[in-house]
Amino acid sequence: MTANLKASSPVDASPKASALLQTVRRWVRRTEIGGQIVSLIIVVAVFAIGTRGKYLEWANLQVILSLAGIPVILAIGLHQAIILGAIDLSVEGVAGLAIIFVGMLIGLVYTKLKIPSFIGTPGMSWTLYGIAV
Numbered sequence: 232m233t234a235n236l237k238a239s240s241p242v243d244a245s246p247k248a249s250a251l252l253q254t255v256r257r258w259v260r261r262t263e264i265g266g267q268i269v270s271l272i273i274v275v276a277v278f279a280i281g282t283r284g285k286y287l288e289w290a291n292l293q294v295i296l297s298l299a300g301i302p303v304i305l306a307i308g309l310h311q312a313i314i315l316g317a318i319d320l321s322v323e324g325v326a327g328l329a330i331i332f333v334g335m336l337i338g339l340v341y342t343k344l345k346i347p348s349f350i351g352t353p354g355m356s357w358t359l360y361g362i363a364v
Contacts, residue, residue, distance in 0.1 A: 275287075300364065301363055301364075304363075305322060305326070308322075309322055333355070333359060336355070337351065337352065337355050340355065
């Protein structure tokens with residue numbers, strides 16, 4: 232006697248999960264973001280291995296996200312210009328001009344108000360950060 236034994240098939244994923252996976256795959260192909268995601272995973276893995284896991288601790292991630300606020304705002308603004316079919320190459324120039332202006336302002340605080348640099352620098356930093364955000 233021969234028995235008709237079917238090979239056991241793996242458990243199929245739920246229809247919602249399968250549809251979500253297909254949607255993500257289509258989005259990755261359409262936006263061509265796959266290489267960027269792979270690069271990000273490699274960079275995170277290198278840093279995680281190099282710091283023996285401390286890179287992925289919550290306190291470190293909070294610091295990284297808090298420091299990324301202003302560059303993210305600049306990137307979103309530049310991204311909007313690119314989406315509209317233009318490109319804004321003046322971002323670095325504007326940032327450089329802002330640095331010169333801030334440097335002059337800090338110099339005036341030191342010379343005219345006679346405030347020591349170890350007090351004036353953090354004060355100016357917090358003030359400008361508050362204005363920026």
